[in-house]
Amino acid sequence: MEVGIVARKGSERAVTVADELREAVADAGASVWLDAETAAALGEPAAGRAVGALADCDLAVAVGGDGTFLFVARNAEDTPIVGVNLGEVGFLNAVPPEAAAEAVRSEVEAFDRGAMNVREAPRLAARTDDWTSVPAANEIVIQGGRRGPGAGIDYELRVDGSRYAGGHADGVLIATPTGSTAYNLSEGGPLVHPAVSGLIVNEMAADDGMPPLVVDADATVSVAVEGVEEAVVASDGRNVATLPAPTEVAVQRTTPSMYIAGPPSDFFEALGKLS
Known part of the structure; x- marks a missing residue:
């Protein structure tokens, strides 16, 4: 070994x-x-x-x-x-x-x-017709080159082909339960226990958005981006790709999953350290 x-x-x-x-x-x-x-x-x-x-x-x-x-x-x-x-x-x-x-x-x-x-935790990947992101354990973020007033993206957000939201926002964040306590939380998304099988869909500072949504772990979340020349896709905040826009980015669970060994953490004890 x-x-x-x-x-x-x-x-x-x-x-x-x-x-x-x-x-x-x-x-x-x-x-x-x-x-x-x-x-x-x-x-x-x-x-x-x-x-x-x-x-x-x-x-x-x-x-x-x-x-x-x-x-x-x-x-x-x-x-x-x-x-x-x-x-x-x-x-x-x-x-x-x-x-x-x-x-x-x-x-x-x-x-x-x-x-x-060994416990399994999902990872996500973002894809277009000719590009695939580095897998993410926490979240995939799709946005423009800048955030804030006068910036952001025009977008349409679909889950398994059904429209959920659209309009103008700083971006869209899709997170795993593992990532619910990270960037997602700072953007007003929900805490999700790691035992829950699902993905979080969270619009970032949307002009007229919908509430954050938890969908099936095997759902495909599609984000069509317009209104900018480039879309920026970040995997866990570190691996960043710039794609020409308009474009449509599909986010879904990918392999391999993340595998965690050893004793499990106490989710609620860890939450207490956030305050």
Whole structure:
């Protein structure tokens, strides 16, 4: 078994925890993989590999916050991920540092028995006829080049072909339950428990919009964009593509899903850290 460990960039505490995990993995009889930056921080630059190689590991460990977890997820494909939380909100990172070594050892032992407890979380992709976005664990946002007065897009929003809304807005956001607590929440969207199978459709500062809507997890949400020369599509706020407009962007669930290993987070306890 091979376990990949990625520590949050620039965090001495994350590197210290990663070092402890490296020893715990070796003691459990598994081999250790380190990304290049974590390896360099531990004084072993020759041991580091490109983060894309996480997909070849049997288990990945993200040490940091939800941002580190999402960074690992973007590169891990269908490799299960254990998240170690360094004091942040921790909707994805459920394991405290003091319990990290034991949690990872337990997953190594479970892997050897063929009994890992892995939970599935959906990812989304945006598509046009000739383009597909990077998968998103939190949300896909479709907007113009600018937001605010005098900016935004003219749009028509459909769910499985049926019109739901349209008009003028800063943009349209489609989120997973995982992403309900992120950008969606700041745009007035609903909190959705991770056990709910659905997608959130949320118009952003619409002139005459509809309430945020939760639709089936396998629905196709289509956004036709007009009134601008370019449409900007962002996946988890990091992977941004600019498309010539008018255009129609379809958003739907994609594979692989995100797979989460280790003990689950307490959703309601994490919510308490938002206030």
